[in-house]
Amino acid sequence: MAETILVLEDDPAMQSFLGTLLKTQQHQVYSFGEGIAALQHLVQQPVDLILLDLGLADMDGQLWLAQLRSWCDTPVIVISARHREQDKVQALDNGANDYVTKPFSAAELLARVRANLRHNTPQQQAFSFGDIRLDPVLRQVSRAGAEVHLTKTEYDILLLLMRHADKVLTHNQILTQVWGKTYTDRPEYVRVHMAQLRQKLEDSPAAPVYLKTEPGVGYRLKMT
Incomplete structure (x- = not known):
């Protein structure tokens, strides 16, 4: 249809x-x-x-x-x-x-x-991009088949981005969902953890392919 x-x-x-x-x-x-x-x-x-x-x-x-x-x-x-x-x-x-x-x-x-x-269709249990796979049931992340250790905050940010893949999430949206409504004035929290995620998941953290910055706005997990 x-x-x-x-x-x-x-x-x-x-x-x-x-x-x-x-x-x-x-x-x-x-x-x-x-x-x-x-x-x-x-x-x-x-x-x-x-x-x-x-x-x-x-x-x-x-x-x-x-x-x-x-x-x-x-x-x-x-x-x-x-x-x-x-x-x-x-x-x-x-x-x-x-x-x-x-x-x-x-x-x-x-x-x-x-x-x-x-992304408006029902989501599968597991999310993936490139050689990264996230299993929300097991709370496990792997890269090329090898498990990647993420902190709870890193995992929560990654899951949020994957659930909204290709959508720009503002600093406030990420802070509210991951840290809570009282942290909306702390965008540096997001920047620090995004840098850590890139170190663990991107081939070139300084030139990320997937975890993209939207200057002055927030971040997007680029899938297309």
Whole structure:
């Protein structure tokens, strides 16, 4: 069955472009220009993925996203002309799964769509990337078949990143999930432990292939 995608974009030309592009990949597309109408549709008919422009005519896209996340966990890719890091961080903290800045290539957007649709399917018990494998049942991590010793904090960070592979996680999201809500002002904690994870899991820790930094925002486990 074709995946369903809701496009919330108030620019008619961009809305038409996105709809046409997604339909070439056999997706079923619902297009809206106003946030309230899109929310009403989602209440009646859930979709597999949402593409959201932050500059809506009837409400701010950040507010729309926060309202959506109060009752819906459908993956959201923000597509916006806003390039400031604080806009990206706010969108991710509000629950966006990905953030693409305009202008973008069709190939890049389709890759992000595929990744988010893939990670919306039920997860297997074991996670893997490259030659790294994590078994959440046994709480074991191996590299090329050999067990890797991680501290509890390193393991918790890695598991969090693997469960949200290809999604940028902000410093605050990682701190809240791993350390607790009282540690959101300590991003250095995350930097230290990410450096340790890279030493143990990357061939070249100074030029990581998988454990990527999103400058000024957070980290992403790159799978695609």
